Each structure stands twice: as structure tokens, then as C-alpha cells.
Amino acid sequence: MRVGVVGFGHLGQYLVQQIEEHASLELAFVWNRTPSALDGIQKDLILENLSDFADRKADLIVEVAHPNITKQWGATFLGAADYMIGSPTALSDAALETELRKAAVSHGLYVPSGAFWGGEDIKKMADRGTLQALKVSMTKHPTCFKLNGDLKTKNDQVTDKKVVLYEGNVRGLCPLAPNNVNTMAAAATAAHNLGFDKVTGCLVSDPSLTDWHIVEVEVWGPGNIENNTAFHVKTVRRNPANVGAVTGSATYASFLSSMLGAKGKGPGVHLC
Structure with missing residues (x-):
């Protein structure tokens, strides 16, 4: 599974490392609002403009940046790939939630459970x-x-x-x-x-x-x-x-597990 990562803070850095070490995962791209923070990432894996994301042919795009990413790009991402929204507070915007549900007709919108038990x-x-x-x-x-x-x-x-x-x-x-x-x-x-x-x-x-x-x-x-x-x-x-x-530290591993489970469920909204 080819994974694109949007955001390179602490959680984004953790996910990129795990993707690169995982036998069944391949890093499609990494984007960050501040490109200078991407030191250590291979140049060909750095996505300078989010508008070029489709060229990288990711199977799953993972947002770990800010709720505004989903507001601006969520529906567009769903037109080309499965999308895991790491900042699901964006869904509190009722109009945006409706838009994303309508957009998830050929790919899945995945919501990680994170620290939400049960x-x-x-x-x-x-x-x-x-x-x-x-x-x-x-x-x-x-x-x-x-x-x-x-x-x-x-x-x-x-x-x-x-x-x-x-x-x-x-x-x-x-x-x-x-x-x-x-x-x-x-x-x-x-x-x-x-x-x-x-x-x-x-x-x-x-x-x-x-x-x-x-x-x-x-x-x-x-x-x-x-x-x-x-x-x-x-x-x-x-x-x-x-x-x-x-x-919290335990949330990192939980998020990774959610990412690994964000596949194969088809269109619609899925908890992972």
C-alpha cells in the first residue's frame, strides 16, 4: 500500500519512519507546510505542492497536520485515494461532513479511533x-x-x-x-x-x-x-x-494501527 503523509510534526515523523520500515507499505510522498522541516526526507519523496498529490498515486493519504487540510483538500483527496483524517475535529463543520460523505463514493474516509476506547x-x-x-x-x-x-x-x-x-x-x-x-x-x-x-x-x-x-x-x-x-x-x-x-505517547502506536487498518472497507465513512 502506497501512503502519502500530509504533515511532518511529531506524529507525521513517527508515521514516515514506520512506513519506511514496514514491509507492506511504501511512502508515496510527504508534504509539510514548512518544507525546510523535511530535512532527511529523500528529495523525490517530498511533495512541494499539494495540488500535485494525484501524480504520486497514493492508495491512502493520511492527514496529520491541521483540520484546515481536510476543509481545503478532503473531498479532492477522496476523488483519487482513500483518506484518513487525523484531525477529525474538522467534521464538526456540518457542511464539510456532508461534503465529505458525498465525496466518499469511490474511496473510503477513515477516522482513527486514537484515544477513543470502545x-x-x-x-x-x-x-x-x-x-x-x-x-x-x-x-x-x-x-x-x-x-x-x-x-x-x-x-x-x-x-x-x-x-x-x-x-x-x-x-x-x-x-x-x-x-x-x-x-x-x-x-x-x-x-x-x-x-x-x-x-x-x-x-x-x-x-x-x-x-x-x-x-x-x-x-x-x-x-x-x-x-x-x-x-x-x-x-x-x-x-x-x-x-x-x-x-500522549500511547496514541502514536494506536494511530499506526489505525493507519494499517485503513484499507479494504470500500466507499463511505469508517472508524479504524
Whole structure:
């Protein structure tokens, strides 16, 4: 499988290394907004202009750069190859999500589960219409967030106590934390009967959390939620992470596994 990588930050560098070392993968191209950061990449593998991507005949294009890449190029990529969206917060734009679903008629749009635990089980519940509610909570050290607007101001004021920065629907959160809540975007995609408007996201800034990112997923299924008789599962994922790290260390291997699984499912939107 020929793979094109869009973005060469920490995750992009990791993926390029893994692709080059993997017997069944071939690097089709690497693109980065800042070409000077591509030192060490063979010149013939560097894609200078994204508009030339089709010439490289990639089977799969993987975005690990920014949600804006999907906004600008996602539908075009899907016209020529399978596309794995590493920044699924882009899908919180309802018009863009509709556009990409319409574009995924000959190739697949793959959404990596990342730190989202239990995604396939939740998708199965959504398929059957038995998923009633889903909440994803993420707790990180204040320096691990890249935030916009009021959320950035609120986080900048966190000193010694844990603070809930946001609790509400995932659609409203994604534009405020596009680099931090891809896990929640994956959850909203899997829970398609609820979607971005009905899946709850909770973002917590905790100065004492210097070694971990914590992701909690709560699921409610058949039964009565109000009298506490509904099916309920809660998982807690502790992902090792240094202070200032946007992505926890375990997420790298998870993303690689998602990339290896991003094939053979045909047109449409797929969790991987």
C-alpha cells in the first residue's frame, strides 16, 4: 500500500519512519507546510505542492497536520485515494461532513479511533439505535492544551486547582480545541445516531496531572437513564504524557494501527 503523509510534526515523523520500515507499505510522498522541516526526507519523496498529490498515486493519504487540510483538500483527496483524517475535529463543520460523505463514493474516509476506547462497540450500538447517550471527558495538564477564544483565556488562568474548561456538545467544543479533542470527534462519528450535537464533551485542566492524559468514556444504552436502570459502561484510559505534550505517547502506536487498518472497507465513512 502506497501512503502519502500530509504533515511532518511529531506524529507525521513517527508515521514516515514506520512506513519506511514496514514491509507492506511504501511512502508515496510527504508534504509539510514548512518544507525546510523535511530535512532527511529523500528529495523525490517530498511533495512541494499539494495540488500535485494525484501524480504520486497514493492508495491512502493520511492527514496529520491541521483540520484546515481536510476543509481545503478532503473531498479532492477522496476523488483519487482513500483518506484518513487525523484531525477529525474538522467534521464538526456540518457542511464539510456532508461534503465529505458525498465525496466518499469511490474511496473510503477513515477516522482513527486514537484515544477513543470502545469505539467499535459504540458504533454497533449506534447502528442498532440502542445508544442513548455518550460522554467523553479529557483531563490534561494546562500546558498540554492548544485552545482558542474564551477557552484559552480560561485555561491561562488555571494555577493550582483543577478547572472544568468546557462541558457541552462536541460540535461547540471542536473549533475551540481543534488539536486536543480529536478523540471526542471520533466518538461523535462512531455514535452517529447522536452525532456532534448530542455527544457530550468535557474538557478539564489539571495542574497536578504531570505524567498522564486521562480519557473517560461513559456510555448509556437500553433502559431508563433517569432511574439509573439503563445499560451503562465507563472506561478510564490513562495515557502516559509529559507536561506540554498535546499527544500522549500511547496514541502514536494506536494511530499506526489505525493507519494499517485503513484499507479494504470500500466507499463511505469508517472508524479504524
